[in-house]
Amino acid sequence: MTAEHYQGISAAPGLAIGHVVWWRKEKPEIDNSSISDPVAEVERLDEAVQVARQQIEHLRKTTVDRMGEEAAAIFDAHIAFLDDPAYIGEMKQRIQKHQKNASLTCNEVTTQMAEMLSSLPDEYMQARADDIRDVGNRILLLLAGITPFDPLSIQPDSIVVAPELAPSDTAQFPPGVVAMVTARGSKTAHAAIMARTLGIPAVLGLGEKIEEFIDGDTLVIDGDAGTVEKNPTPQKKIETCIVIKRHQQQREEALKKADMDAETADGKRMQVFANIGSPSDVDQAIANGAEGIGLFRTEFLYLENDNWPTEEEQTQAYSRVLKAFGDKPVVIRTLDIGGDKDLPYANLPTEENPFLGHRAIRYCLANPEIFKTQLKALLRSSIHGDLWIMLPMVENLSEIREAKALLAECRTELMQSNIPIADSIKVGIMVEVPAAAIYADVLAKEVDFMSIGTNDLTQYTLAADRGNEQVAHLYDAAHPAVLRLVKKTCDAAREAGIVAGMCGELAGDSQMTEILIGLGLDELSMSAGAIPEIKEKIRPLHSESAQKLAEEALRQESPEAVRQLVQSQLVK
Amino acid sequence: MNYEEKVTIQNETGLHARPAAQLVKEAGSFQSTIQLIKGTQEADAKSLLGVMSLSVGKGDELIIRADGEDATEAVQALQQLITTQLSD
Numbered sequence: 001m002t003a004e005h006y007q008g009i010s011a012a013p014g015l016a017i018g019h020v021v022w023w024r025k026e027k028p029e030i031d032n033s034s035i036s037d038p039v040a041e042v043e044r045l046d047e048a049v050q051v052a053r054q055q056i057e058h059l060r061k062t063t064v065d066r067m068g069e070e071a072a073a074i075f076d077a078h079i080a081f082l083d084d085p086a087y088i089g090e091m092k093q094r095i096q097k098h099q100k101n102a103s104l105t106c107n108e109v110t111t112q113m114a115e116m117l118s119s120l121p122d123e124y125m126q127a128r129a130d131d132i133r134d135v136g137n138r139i140l141l142l143l144a145g146i147t148p149f150d151p152l153s154i155q156p157d158s159i160v161v162a163p164e165l166a167p168s169d170t171a172q173f174p175p176g177v178v179a180m181v182t183a184r185g186s187k188t189a190h191a192a193i194m195a196r197t198l199g200i201p202a203v204l205g206l207g208e209k210i211e212e213f214i215d216g217d218t219l220v221i222d223g224d225a226g227t228v229e230k231n232p233t234p235q236k237k238i239e240t241c242i243v244i245k246r247h248q249q250q251r252e253e254a255l256k257k258a259d260m261d262a263e264t265a266d267g268k269r270m271q272v273f274a275n276i277g278s279p280s281d282v283d284q285a286i287a288n289g290a291e292g293i294g295l296f297r298t299e300f301l302y303l304e305n306d307n308w309p310t311e312e313e314q315t316q317a318y319s320r321v322l323k324a325f326g327d328k329p330v331v332i333r334t335l336d337i338g339g340d341k342d343l344p345y346a347n348l349p350t351e352e353n354p355f356l357g358h359r360a361i362r363y364c365l366a367n368p369e370i371f372k373t374q375l376k377a378l379l380r381s382s383i384h385g386d387l388w389i390m391l392p393m394v395e396n397l398s399e400i401r402e403a404k405a406l407l408a409e410c411r412t413e414l415m416q417s418n419i420p421i422a423d424s425i426k427v428g429i430m431v432e433v434p435a436a437a438i439y440a441d442v443l444a445k446e447v448d449f450m451s452i453g454t455n456d457l458t459q460y461t462l463a464a465d466r467g468n469e470q471v472a473h474l475y476d477a478a479h480p481a482v483l484r485l486v487k488k489t490c491d492a493a494r495e496a497g498i499v500a501g502m503c504g505e506l507a508g509d510s511q512m513t514e515i516l517i518g519l520g521l522d523e524l525s526m527s528a529g530a531i532p533e534i535k536e537k538i539r540p541l542h543s544e545s546a547q548k549l550a551e552e553a554l555r556q557e558s559p560e561a562v563r564q565l566v567q568s569q570l571v572k
Numbered sequence: 573m574n575y576e577e578k579v580t581i582q583n584e585t586g587l588h589a590r591p592a593a594q595l596v597k598e599a600g601s602f603q604s605t606i607q608l609i610k611g612t613q614e615a616d617a618k619s620l621l622g623v624m625s626l627s628v629g630k631g632d633e634l635i636i637r638a639d640g641e642d643a644t645e646a647v648q649a650l651q652q653l654i655t656t657q658l659s660d
Binding site: 076077080081083084085086087113116117120121122125128132310312313 | 584593618619620624629
């Protein structure tokens, strides 16, 4: 066997070696055969239901362990369906009455129930149709004697291969998964973000080439270079294992010191925060030594719901995070929908150019009722910690003023109902539109902090769609043009005496840490998994040499040159 | 034995999947047959799909009716659950 090399998109750093496991999502076939013994058929159904129950209970338990009680609650509904006389009971009656086989009957009843749920006026209930289809599917697979693909059956040292992976897939990864490879996706795809959170390397966007991998193939994944090697030589295998071992030791060292502050050798204190997407991420953030939350994306509340989340629901979610962090800052970003984030019940019109369209703060200001519900929930939760409110996609001063006026309105309304609110709540902006960075000095006067969102800032500055595989190679936040905008923002913040932070993916890029410090950032916020390493990276640095390196980086001709500059620095 | 009580739904999201599942689980622990009645619609309180099909929202009024040996206990337990314990 000769080694074969593949080039994809580097989506999550790290090195891994392991065996291919295809991530399968089967659709069962419905068999049409007639039956002669309905009693035996009911028994067959009973057996399938029993196994389905065991599988779901097992899934529930592992989900609780890995992601908490809240994420697992949906499986209670799945189990309740299995106990439901209107569901399984109905199937049994029909098998007896119509002498049809269990698969046909199960399919029939499941379809009817899913249709019933879909027809309910409530959008939340409509979405439960997917849950009953999921349960029905599981029973059908069991009846057909197909073992449904069980993520828990994945052995240690497995590399998951799939055309693409949804967050619900990656959430089910057992600890044995050491890397992931997909045909579609890019550096900023959700799957990539999940991989970085899990701390496993990912190479995405490999295209049809992934068909060349079969279950059991040995692969070496280099997440930094975005390469995959099939059938590596014995020599290469040994080398890879040695490097992985060394990295692991370094990580363990870093993790031991994760709780300690990150201060450069000359005493400049850097705040290292975590980005989170839901309250259930809090534990991992704290375990990795997060000194606060630099970006709490609130979209989960909207995306996981099938109706607008209520003020109460939102207050609970925000309060949970604020309580967990006590007096440490928690930056909560207001709703950022539109662009690539659709919301079915919002009935957003299809736009020709969604990233330049009616999204984020623009949408919120145009829909003050929706925005005010969120602002009120934020104000109500403010008494539980140190709340910083961050407005996304701001590009001019009047957006900030309008948002602040709405916030003041909400404050007055809540105070009239005697609801307690914290006195000091910081209001800031996410700097992600080039305009905001270019005239950051003007915007800085109106806000308490600025945080640079490098994902959007990079794609807008370089005019490269981060999700488009054809131009993904142009997308690199290390481009000197992007770094110059970071510098401009930091300078403006210093001038105005406010905090300059960064919450885009660049903040967690350990190659770039020294440059970012040199550019003048006070706070870096990243996936929890990256925190220990970045903190460790900060400790031996000197602000003065970091500044020099940053200045040099700004003069480079390309992102590659910037990265080479960093590499050459390491050799010195 | 027959027993019934009226109750108003307090929690924000009404009887959505999770609260509905809690209710069905509780109902299942009683021997009596238990019906939930909303206006002209009626559903078996031990059937999640039945409860969901009522599409109960905040502020809706429900009648809980039980028939059986533990009818009183069953109705009171469900009433208690709906008014105080259901999580959103």
